[in-house]
Structures are given as C-alpha cells and as structure tokens.
Amino acid sequence: MRPIFNSFLVVCLAACGGNNEPQQDTGTGVAADSAAVEVAPPNPYAGALAFSGATLWDGTGAAVLENAVLIVRDGRIVEISSGVPPEGAQIVDLAGTWVVPGFIDAHTHVSGYWAPDDVTDTAEKIRNELALYASYGVTTVNSLGGEPAEAMAIRDAQNNPSLAHARVHVAGKVIEDKDPLAAAKTTVENILSGVDWLKIRVDDNLGTAEKMPWPAIEAVFQAANARNARVATHVFYRDDALRLLELGTDLIAHSVRDRPLDDPFVAKLLESGVCYVPTLTREVSTFVYAARPDFLDDPFFTKSAKQSEVDRVSNPQFMANMAASPTAAGYRKALAQAQENLRIVQGSGVPVAFGTDAGPPGRFPGYFEHVEFFLMKEAGLTPPEILQSATSIAAQCLGLEDVGTLTSGKWADFVVLTQNPLQDILATRSIVSVYIAGNRVAD
Numbered sequence: 001m002r003p004i005f006n007s008f009l010v011v012c013l014a015a016c017g018g019n020n021e022p023q024q025d026t027g028t029g030v031a032a033d034s035a036a037v038e039v040a041p042p043n044p045y046a047g048a049l050a051f052s053g054a055t056l057w058d059g060t061g062a063a064v065l066e067n068a069v070l071i072v073r074d075g076r077i078v079e080i081s082s083g084v085p086p087e088g089a090q091i092v093d094l095a096g097t098w099v100v101p102g103f104i105d106a107h108t109h110v111s112g113y114w115a116p117d118d119v120t121d122t123a124e125k126i127r128n129e130l131a132l133y134a135s136y137g138v139t140t141v142n143s144l145g146g147e148p149a150e151a152m153a154i155r156d157a158q159n160n161p162s163l164a165h166a167r168v169h170v171a172g173k174v175i176e177d178k179d180p181l182a183a184a185k186t187t188v189e190n191i192l193s194g195v196d197w198l199k200i201r202v203d204d205n206l207g208t209a210e211k212m213p214w215p216a217i218e219a220v221f222q223a224a225n226a227r228n229a230r231v232a233t234h235v236f237y238r239d240d241a242l243r244l245l246e247l248g249t250d251l252i253a254h255s256v257r258d259r260p261l262d263d264p265f266v267a268k269l270l271e272s273g274v275c276y277v278p279t280l281t282r283e284v285s286t287f288v289y290a291a292r293p294d295f296l297d298d299p300f301f302t303k304s305a306k307q308s309e310v311d312r313v314s315n316p317q318f319m320a321n322m323a324a325s326p327t328a329a330g331y332r333k334a335l336a337q338a339q340e341n342l343r344i345v346q347g348s349g350v351p352v353a354f355g356t357d358a359g360p361p362g363r364f365p366g367y368f369e370h371v372e373f374f375l376m377k378e379a380g381l382t383p384p385e386i387l388q389s390a391t392s393i394a395a396q397c398l399g400l401e402d403v404g405t406l407t408s409g410k411w412a413d414f415v416v417l418t419q420n421p422l423q424d425i426l427a428t429r430s431i432v433s434v435y436i437a438g439n440r441v442a443d
C-alpha cells in the first residue's frame with residue numbers, strides 16, 4: 001500500500017498545486033512547479049527499523065561485523081551495514097550487545113503440552129508453546145511428528161511480518177505401521193495433509209519393543225519417493241541408519257548410539273549429503289530424573305518452567321522408577337556414545353543440524369536447547385561450530401530458505417545477547433531480547 005500512497009501523494013501535490021490550496025491554482029503553472037520543488041523525495045528508510053550498534057554474527061561463517069546496522073522492513077532484513085544508522089528509520093539501540101540468528105531446532109515435538117494449565121484452546125496452547133521456545137532464542141522448530149491438526153494452520157499463517165512466536169514445521173502422524181500397505185497408506189495420507197516431513201521410527205527401545213519391519217519401511221520410502229516427500233528417521237543402531245541412508249532417508253534425526261561410527265558409515269553419510277541431528281538432550285531426559293537434577297533450580301530454567309511438569313518429574317515415585325529402570329541406565333551409556341559419534345561426524349565434515357527432541361514430557365522446550373549447547377560443547381565442538389549447526393546449517397538441512405542467517409531477504413529472526421557466544425557457547429544464555437520478523441517477542 002505504501003508505495004501506491006506515496007506516488008499518489010506526489011502526483012496530487014504536483015497536480016493540485018500544493019500549499020494545501022488546490023483551489024488557488026493561478027493557471028500559470030508556477031504554483032505547480034514550485035510545489036514540485038518543495039516535495040522532498042520520500043525517505044527510503046521511512047517505516048523501517050534500524051537495529052544499531054551490536055556486534056553481529058550473521059551465521060554465514062563470515063567474520064563478525066562491529067557496530068552493525070541491520071535494516072528491517074516488513075519483518076525482513078533489507079540491508080546490513082555498519083556505523084551510523086540512516087536517517088528516517090526507527091532506531092533500536094543495541095550498543096554493547098551481540099546479535100546472532102535465531103536458533104533452529106531440527107527435531108522437536110510440538111503439542112501444546114507446555115502451555116500454562118489454564119489455556120485450553122488447542123491452537124492457543126500451541127502458540128503458547130511456540131512463544132516459550134522463542135523466549136529462549138529458538139525461533140524455528142521442526143516438529144517431527146504427533147502435532148495436533150491445529151499446528152498446520154499455525155504454520156500456514158506464519159509467513160507474515162506480525163509473527164510473535166517461533167516458526168513451526170510439521171511431520172504429522174509418526175509412521176509406525178508394521179504392515180506395508182498400512183504404512184504406505186499412512187504415508188500418503190500424511191503427504192496429502194500437507195506435512196513438511198514424514199517421520200518413521202526404526203528402533204526397538206533397547207530391545208524392549210518390536211522394530212518396524214523392513215518391508216513396511218520400504219513401503220514408506222516407495223510412497224514418499226514417488227511423491228517427492230522427505231523422510232526423517234528415528235534411529236538408534238548404526239546398521240539401521242546405514243540401511244536407511246541406502247533407502248534414501250533425508251534426515252538422520254538422532255545420534256547413532258550403539259557403537260562408534262566407522263569410516264564406511266561416515267563415507268555413506270557424506271556421499272548422501274544427509275544431515276545428522278544429535279539430540280543429545282533426549283538421552284539426558286531418559287535418566288536425569290533418577291535423582292533431582294540441579295537444573296531444576298537454575299534461574300534460567302525456573303523463569304519459565306511449567307510447574308506441573310516440574311512437580312511430575314521431581315515426584316519421588318517418578319524418580320525412583322527412573323533410578324531403577326534398566327533402559328534409563330542404557331540411555332545414560334548411549335549419551336556418551338552419541339557424544340563420541342557427534343565428534344566423529346563433525347570432524348568428518350558431515351552437516352550436523354542442531355536438534356534436541358524437546359517437547360515430549362520431561363523435555364523442557366527452550367531450556368533443553370541450551371542443555372544441548374552444553375552437551376555439544378562437552379563433545380568437543382567449538383562455539384562457531386555449534387552456532388552454525390543451530391542456525392545456517394539447520395536451515396539448509398531443513399530446506400528453509402528465509403531463516404538461518406542474518407542476510408538480505410531473510411526474516412529478521414535474531415537473538416540479542418550481552419556476552420560473546422563465539423568465545424563461550426554458554427553465552428547464549430545471556431539473552432537480552434529475541435526478535436521474530438523484527439518483532440520483539442521476549443526479554
């Protein structure tokens with residue numbers, strides 16, 4: 001609307017004689033000419049925001065830009081420079097801070113479970129949950145299955161400049177059918193419903209459940225490949241992951257956790273170009289409540305933790321059950337294996353997409369992403385490696401073209417920090433504010 005209005009204004013002033021006195025036109029043409037001279041060209045920055053003064057890390061791998069000026073219009077980045085912000089833009093002073101792209105979690109489950117208990121409307125619950133992610137700097141989440149139908153409408157509405165919660169992508173019903181025909185049917189139904197990903201589980205939960213049979217898995221790939229749909233796979237075992245790569249999976253959505261990754265596996269992963277999502281925090285959630293974890297008292301956790309869920313995971317009986325659980329003990333060992341394998345894939349040049357598997361009970365959205373940062377650091381990744389995994393690499397792995405870096409044309413989704421995350425990844429906790437499409441969504 002604005003450009004049309006502006007050109008109308010210029011035409012009107014010129015043609016109408018200006019000076020707010022169109023009736024006084026002398027007919028000599030003088031009034032029209034002088035009015036045209038008086039009309040200043042519209043300021044190109046009018047209506048734009050200028051985020052000014054921060055040290056900006058744009059996610060591309062380029063060096064930081066000091067004293068950056070990020071110009072945002074209609075929710076998108078239109079220009080990046082440094083120095084003095086241009087006249088005409090509305091200035092947001094970020095001097096003394098660090099700005100990084102919003103974090104992208106390639107593996108979550110969005111359900112609405114994490115909304116306050118008094119919110120009952122499903123869509124509202126989902127929006128609440130997405131706002132919770134955003135408050136921790138997580139501005140895009142890839143939900144790999146089990147979302148309520150309302151999540152899809154929320155996804156469809158998110159490409160707009162007034163968005164004020166994390167973006168979401170969905171996988172629909174997790175495909176677990178044991179029968180090939182049923183698996184193919186679920187696959188097609190998911191695709192027709194408009195999911196971003198298909199999600200299958202290939203796991204026996206440490207020998208406690210029946211694994212999805214290979215004929216059913218193959219039926220999923222056949223149906224998916226015929227329709228150009230992407231398949232994300234839940235894996236645990238190295239041999240399963242290799243076979244899934246051969247079948248054409250598009251995302252290894254968990255760490256391989258049964259043994260150290262070997263050269264043939266890594267070669268296949270590299271050859272396929274498929275991204276690897278560690279979800280180290282998922283393992284933590286399976287054993288950490290065996291004793292009351294310290295993080296329950298971390299102010300960065302308590303500031304927004306859902307109390308009823310804190311009560312549930314710190315219930316003595318719940319903790320005793322977890323302490324006695326053999327699978328919990330198995331997953332504790334699996335975490336160490338997952339961290340070793342993360343070191344191997346990262347060192348081999350495999351694209352590692354940041355992901356936590358946050359969202360199910362016990363896996364606190366937003367906070368768990370920061371636990372994942374810590375665990376990636378513990379695995380030996382550098383802060384820039386971790387940050388790229390959580391921004392540009394995650395975006396590329398998910399095929400998201402307008403988030404992941406702070407460059408011209410992308411949505412203005414970013415996190416403002418008081419400390420330098422390139423020196424210590426835990427500085428990602430020093431959040432001053434979070435912006436989505438240029439809107440301040442959290443403090």
Ligand SMILES: [Zn+2]
Pocket residue numbers: 107108109144357
């Ligand atoms: Zn999952």
